[in-house]
Amino acid sequence: MWPEAAQEQEPPGLNRSAVMNIKDWQKALIPLIFLALTGCYETGDFGRRKPGLFEGKKGPDLFPARFDSNYTWTEDETELRNRSVMLLFNPRPPTLPSIDRIERNNGVDSQSYYSRIAGGHDQSVLQRYQRILLDIADDLELIPIEREVACRVVATDKVRVAAIKAARGLTEEEVMLAKERVAENDELIDTVEASLPKRVDAYHYALTRLVAGSPDRKAVEVEQAIRTLRAEVAKGLPCPRGGGSGKSITRKG
Secondary structure, three states: OOOHHHOOOOOOOOOHHHHHHHHHHHHHHHHHHHHHHHOOOOEOHHHOEOOOOOOOOOOOOOOOOOOOOOOOOOHHHHHHHHHHHHHHOOOOOOOOHHHHHHHOOOOOOHHHHHHHHHOOOOOOHHHHHHHHHHHHHHHHHHHHHHHHHHHHHHHHHHHHHHHHHHOOOOOHHHHHHHHHHHHHHHHHHHHHHHHHHHHHHHHHHHHHHHHHHOOOOHHHHHHHHHHHHHHHHHOOOOOOOOOOOOOOOOOOO
8 A cells, every 4th residue: 555645745725626726727828828929810901911929010021031131121121021921821821820830831722722711611602702702802902012012122122233333342241231132022022923823723723622512603703703813913023123133142151
């Protein structure tokens, strides 16, 4: 037999039920702390994400990773990043913030988007088609705005590159930081443009599966909207690119 002295002793003045209540309260607090740290969802522009707790007020600067310019963003560069983040990821965030943060590494994914459209059992068939229409309408409004801002950034970067060539007395570090910022902007713009056809594919993927499972006349309207979006995406940037940003930038040391 185990000696009685080895048995767990309750603290004086505190009964076992009170101890269990404290432990239950502590366990209940853990998920709340997790949600606060990972970032709860709020509605941003066009019903999209707002930055979470760890993603500063200027918007997530998650891209591109291989450049590291410390120069302060211009107003247009700040707006470009805020607009771009809404086009680089799935239109509708998942229920759990942790899953959303994982998907940020993968970009737009057709299967994940469809799971959001068809996964809600409380949604009627018509509502599911309507959700796709709303997301497409948001993109049709946002893409021209993002491209307009991108063109302003491209024009500013041409001025920046010209200033580097004409200026005297700049240190090697100052020149490198300026070139890195131009390279960051170039890659961000290219990444967004590459993401846009994936958004069209995601909408078409979701529509195809909705029609297969729950046909509805609303599908015709969604198909027309997808064609309109595809034509908008195909326009590309309304400004010439180039100007020698130097995407092969490498730091010494």
